Amino acid sequence: MSENLAVIILAAGQGTRMKSATIKVLHRAAGRPIIDYVLDLAADVAGTLPIVIVGHQREAVRASVGDRARYAVQDQQLGTGHAVLQAASLLEGNGGNVLILSGDVPLTRPQTLQALIQAHESEGNALTLLTMRPDEPGMYGRIVRDADGSVRRIVEARDATREELEIGEVNAGIYLFATSQLFSNLENLSTDNAQGEYYLTDLIGMLHSGGYRVGAVVAADPVEAVGVNSRHDLAIVESEIQRRVVRKLMDGGVTFRNPSTVVIDSTVTIGADSVVYPFVTLEGTTKLGEGCVVEPGVHLINVTVGDDVHLKTGTVAEASTIDDECTVGPYAHLRAGTRLGPHVKIGNFVETKKAVFDEGAKASHLSYIGDAEVGRDVNIGAGTITCNYDGVNKNVTILEDGVFIGSDTQLVAPVRVGKGAYVGAGSTITKDVPADALALSRAPQRVVEGWAVKRRERLAEQKKK
Numbered sequence: 001m002s003e004n005l006a007v008i009i010l011a012a013g014q015g016t017r018m019k020s021a022t023i024k025v026l027h028r029a030a031g032r033p034i035i036d037y038v039l040d041l042a043a044d045v046a047g048t049l050p051i052v053i054v055g056h057q058r059e060a061v062r063a064s065v066g067d068r069a070r071y072a073v074q075d076q077q078l079g080t081g082h083a084v085l086q087a088a089s090l091l092e093g094n095g096g097n098v099l100i101l102s103g104d105v106p107l108t109r110p111q112t113l114q115a116l117i118q119a120h121e122s123e124g125n126a127l128t129l130l131t132m133r134p135d136e137p138g139m140y141g142r143i144v145r146d147a148d149g150s151v152r153r154i155v156e157a158r159d160a161t162r163e164e165l166e167i168g169e170v171n172a173g174i175y176l177f178a179t180s181q182l183f184s185n186l187e188n189l190s191t192d193n194a195q196g197e198y199y200l201t202d203l204i205g206m207l208h209s210g211g212y213r214v215g216a217v218v219a220a221d222p223v224e225a226v227g228v229n230s231r232h233d234l235a236i237v238e239s240e241i242q243r244r245v246v247r248k249l250m251d252g253g254v255t256f257r258n259p260s261t262v263v264i265d266s267t268v269t270i271g272a273d274s275v276v277y278p279f280v281t282l283e284g285t286t287k288l289g290e291g292c293v294v295e296p297g298v299h300l301i302n303v304t305v306g307d308d309v310h311l312k313t314g315t316v317a318e319a320s321t322i323d324d325e326c327t328v329g330p331y332a333h334l335r336a337g338t339r340l341g342p343h344v345k346i347g348n349f350v351e352t353k354k355a356v357f358d359e360g361a362k363a364s365h366l367s368y369i370g371d372a373e374v375g376r377d378v379n380i381g382a383g384t385i386t387c388n389y390d391g392v393n394k395n396v397t398i399l400e401d402g403v404f405i406g407s408d409t410q411l412v413a414p415v416r417v418g419k420g421a422y423v424g425a426g427s428t429i430t431k432d433v434p435a436d437a438l439a440l441s442r443a444p445q446r447v448v449e450g451w452a453v454k455r456r457e458r459l460a461e462q463k464k465k
């Protein structure tokens with residue numbers, strides 16, 4: 001079946017109820033455009049490339065979907081029936097079935113579509129559609145059944161009578177048609193309805209009155225058929241995908257202290273025996289290894305993390321890599337281009353940018369390390385700053401293996417501190433330091449014995465006068 005099953009995905013409408021400059025199907029849920037979930041679904045059940053019907057912002061949709069689909073253009077959005085008709089020439093001579101999915105219905109499970117296909121085959125239907133019974137039928141099309149239970153027609157909410165609006169079973173917008181029954185009937189649709197559109201849903205009544213069998217499968221879980229028409233719907237979809245993502249990660253051995261508070265994109269992976277605390281946000285291509293601890297408030301965007309890494313409270317990182325057994329934070333900020341080798345320690349209130357730390361290096365407190373190469377086992381004291389920007393160019397600081405940088409040092413780049421060298425606390429380093437040397441730039445300390453005693457005496461004299 002799956003080999004000669006064609007798939008059409010409707011994605012031409014702007015989605016005015018989103019109140020957005022972006023077309024509806026490109027709005028993101030859990031890090032991916034919602035149409036991506038529909039493309040995944042199509043790939044799961046059919047062996048052929050789906051046909052995406054594009055219209056509004058067609059270039060943006062094509063750019064996002066790429067070669068995961070073929071395309072048919074609907075120049076004017078005259079309704080869902082008119083949209084499907086645009087795929088007619090691409091499906092000419094197709095003797096099988098056509099599955100129609102909506103680009104804005106992303107939560108359907110492959111098993112549910114398999115059940116739809118199964119029912120279609122075994123009941124010998126001309127059309128089998130997916131329905132659901134949501135808590136609030138709202139603006140969904142209502143399923144009107146005959147006394148014998150067969151589907152007679154679908155009435156759109158805007159065209160429904162008060163009694164029809166009472167119907168709890170609604171159209172999920174997912175249909176499996178015998179191709180032979182689809183395009184011939186689409187030609188006969190009219191726009192005689194509240195929205196003045198060619199409704200795909202009118203085909204149900206047409207087939208029924210033509211004596212063809214129309215079957216329906218009720219989705220066990222109504223969330224599978226939620227269509228994204230508003231920001232409210234988008235939030236429902238996002239939280240459902242979050243729930244599935246976390247569930248899958250838990251099945252793979254990850255512990256969540258409070259799963260309902262985390263935000264994790266569906267593109268993120270986490271290794272077994274990692275523990276995720278509340279209020280953690282993991283986005284984009286972020287990957288964590290095994291045995292990691294991710295404390296509250298950690299926010300990672302496109303970050304690769306090795307095994308047994310401890311990310312402490314409030315750590316923010318973007319486009320960085322963190323190797324095995326590092327400790328980062330609390331409240332560290334790793335900006336783009338940070339690369340931490342194994343066993344690196346980045347402590348509280350440390351900011352890094354385009355900084356490469358070799359194995360075992362440490363910057364434990366209150367530092368800014370930008371455009372820097374930090375060698376093996378280098379120790380950077382509290383309050384150290386790389387002065388990497390001269391107002392025009394970004395310059396590089398190189399600290400070779402085993403270097404010790406005393407607290408409150410300014411490293412005025414470009415500058416290099418040679419292997420094993422020491423920099424005394426409070427220094428401003430403007431010139432390269434040779435290997436194994438000590439560099440010290442602070443003013444020598446002066447001590448005046450008894451100075452305070454004399455000062456107090458002076459002050460007491462002044463008061464008497």
Ligand code: UD1
Nearest residue numbers: 010011012013077078079080083103140141171172173227
């Ligand atoms: C549609 C169904 C409704 C069903 C609901 C399920 C019709 C007439 N109504 O309503 O019965 O309960 O889906 O989610 O089909 N589109 C085009 N071209 C068009 C119009 C729409 O490509 O000219 C696309 C949209 O981009 C969207 C999909 O078709 O991806 C559904 O259109 P939408 O306007 O959201 O239909 P609903 O009002 O939700």
Ligand code: CA
Nearest residue numbers: 104227228229
């Ligand atoms: Ca819709």
